[in-house]
Amino acid sequence: MLAKENTKARQILVDEKVAEGGIATLATLTPAELVEKANLALTDVSHRLAKKVSAVTANRLRNGGIVYELDLSEAASLIQENEEVRNSFMSLYSSEASVKPRLYPVIVERVPLSFKPESNADIRNLEEGNGICTGEIERARWIKPPARREANQRAAHLIILLTNPRTANRIIRDGIRAHQTLLWCRKLLKEPSRCLKCHKIGTGHFxxxxxxxxxxxxxxxxxxxxxxxxxxxxxxxxxxxxxxxxxxxxxxxxxxxxxxxxxxxxxxxxxxxxxxx
Ligand SMILES: [Zn+2]
Ligand SMILES: [Zn+2]
Ligand SMILES: [Zn+2]
Incomplete structure (x- = not known):
């Protein structure tokens, strides 16, 4: 019997890249066929863990992505965190699809506004200057839209999404260096939701x-x-x-x-x- 609270830890998200004019092959498969497809691709993961790993369910998202539930959280982590395993899973699964790595969001406090989150060079510099492997920062964005800044504001909180939880924990512990400044980091916590139409908080409606x-x-x-x-x-x-x-x-x-x-x-x-x- 699989515990419900562990479901998230056992999930992986598979996305299909469909070339323009191409056909989304995953969209034509039934859940049973999708599960079977994943099970064939899980052989290398099973081999590495020396345990038989299986997909249990396959749920289609509105955007075409497939959320798989595996029977072992270790397997889901291995696929999401180890690029080699991920590539081997995907090569067996489908050349058109990719597994989304799980992301670990961290808030970096008071980042100088000269930092450009959309700039690849700034992200790579941030990685290099902090001993973070290339690509471990998946992307970054300001926590608040720049239009809402005060006129004299010089720094703002930034959210960075990391693919490696150990790196995320390290910068939460030690901080991160950017523009000759040591910046403090903390885990992005789950926040109460706000309806974007009436702006009421915590109503549970969108x-x-x-x-x-x-x-x-x-x-x-x-x-x-x-x-x-x-x-x-x-x-x-x-x-x-x-x-x-x-x-x-x-x-x-x-x-x-x-x-x-x-x-x-x-x-x-x-x-x-x-x-x-
Ligand atoms: Zn207004
Ligand atoms: Zn509302
Ligand atoms: Zn208020």
Whole structure:
């Protein structure tokens, strides 16, 4: 009997690259056929672990990706973390598909704005300057859209997505160096969700299921899209959650956000630990 709480640890995500005008072959297969296909490709993984590894279920995502549940979390980790194993699995599986490595998100605090997350060179420099293997930083993005910065802001929090949990834990412990500065890192925790239409926090609904008729602005609370908000000073911001001026509904310093965050932290065990398991 497989424990339910371990399901996530036993999952791998397979994506199919379909050339323009090509046919998505995975889309034509039934779950049973998909499982059989994965089982044929798992021979090398079984061999390495000296244990028979099997796929249990195959679930198709809306974007065409397939989430496989394996019967052994060790096998899922091995495929996601070891490039050689991943390549061998994929070569047996399908030349058109790829396994997404599991990503470990880390917040880097107060990164100078001269850093360009979309620049490949900046990412590679960050890896090189910190003894991180090439490609272990999958990508990076600012935690907040640059448009929401204060006029005199010089640094901002950055999210980097790492493929190696040991590297993620090392920089959480030791920090990371960029632009001659030592920057502190922490694990990105699960945060309460906010509806992007009404901006209420912790309701459990998303914009597509929002019961409100009119879209509200997450910055000033008026009836327009957040993107087109004319407000550009702190005083003009209005939070629809706590009905207060001076901060926006998307502000992580909002008292309601903090309360919901703490509530979530006590429910999600992973939020209580500083490092990745
Ligand atoms: Zn809503
Ligand atoms: Zn607005
Ligand atoms: Zn608020």
């Amino acid at each position: 914009a597509s299921q929002c019961p409100e008729d009119e879209e509200k602005c997450g910055t000033c609370g008026s009836n327009h899209r957040t993107r087109g908000c004319p407000v550009n000073d702190r005083e003009g911001r209005y939070c629809i959650n706590c009905k207060m001026r001076g901060h926006a509904a998307w502000d992580r310093g909002c008292p309601i956000f903090i309360t919901q965050y703490d509530k979530l932290a006590s429910k999600v065990p992973d939020n209580q630990y500083r490092y990745f398991p």
